[in-house]
Amino acid sequence: MSQMKPLKKPPGFKDPTIPIQMPPRKVNLPPSFNPQKKKNRSCCCRCFCCCFLIILILLLLVVSACGLFYLWFDPKLPVFHLRSLEFTKFNVSGSQDGQRLNAQSALGVELKNPNVELKIVYGDTRVDLKGENDVNMGAGEVVGFVLENRKVKVVKFVMKSNELLYGDSIGKLIMNGFKNKNLRVSADVSTAIGVGYKGWKSWKIRVKVSCGSLRLKQIENGATPKCGITLFNWFDLN
Numbered sequence: 001m002s003q004m005k006p007l008k009k010p011p012g013f014k015d016p017t018i019p020i021q022m023p024p025r026k027v028n029l030p031p032s033f034n035p036q037k038k039k040n041r042s043c044c045c046r047c048f049c050c051c052f053l054i055i056l057i058l059l060l061l062v063v064s065a066c067g068l069f070y071l072w073f074d075p076k077l078p079v080f081h082l083r084s085l086e087f088t089k090f091n092v093s094g095s096q097d098g099q100r101l102n103a104q105s106a107l108g109v110e111l112k113n114p115n116v117e118l119k120i121v122y123g124d125t126r127v128d129l130k131g132e133n134d135v136n137m138g139a140g141e142v143v144g145f146v147l148e149n150r151k152v153k154v155v156k157f158v159m160k161s162n163e164l165l166y167g168d169s170i171g172k173l174i175m176n177g178f179k180n181k182n183l184r185v186s187a188d189v190s191t192a193i194g195v196g197y198k199g200w201k202s203w204k205i206r207v208k209v210s211c212g213s214l215r216l217k218q219i220e221n222g223a224t225p226k227c228g229i230t231l232f233n234w235f236d237l238n
Helices: 037-071 168-179 216-222
Strands: 079-094 097-112 119-122 123-132 136-142 143-147 152-163 184-197 205-214 228-231 234-236
Touching: 079 152, 079 168, 079 205, 097 123, 097 136, 097 143, 097 168, 097 184, 097 234, 123 152, 123 205, 143 152, 152 168
Parallel strands: none
Antiparallel strands: 079 097, 097 152, 119 143, 119 184, 123 136, 123 184, 136 152, 184 205, 205 228, 228 234
16 A cells, blocks of 8 residues: 655645744834933932032031020120211312312211120121212221220211312302301211121121211210111111
8 A cells, every 4th residue: 555645735734833933023112211310310310409408407417506596695696876977177169160068077876786695797887978068078097996895985087078068058058057157067877797706707797877967066065866776777776
């Protein structure tokens, strides 16, 4: 008996017993998906959070230190008084430009340190003397100094003026006011103050002091009004 020959497989025949192997499919990720960028962003967030926490801790420490400093020392602002004003020269003379005020004076400003333990450190201090109609009657300046705790000091300012007066009426008004002692004057002090304790000194802040309008006769009679302090746009009569 002859053996049977195996049948030939038709073209395209696939054996069902052999598993079908699919070619690997490439997955197209969106352009926004980038693991490296996410990692960098995470690092930036951590750095920002750390910096924010450090700054917050430093601010809390500074606020706490200031609070303890205030509770311990109870710092107070200095007290200013206009103490004296003496003219050694005062006349109105004519010139080619018009009338001029020629004046020389000495102004005394009393400074008081009310603090029990803190000394007050002053920077360079300037005073401007004004008359009626905002006429400049002189300016003077002293170098910085230190006022110890619970001390009082009178600072003398030597001033000169060669102010040009606009209008004959102003010259007559000022001269008549000077003669009858009814001339009103005011002093504006510009300085910088800080505090100190033993060898330590704080930074200084700018302040302006306004010594109100007074007549010459009031000053000569011993009037010593308290001056107002402008600090951080806050007006304090102290």
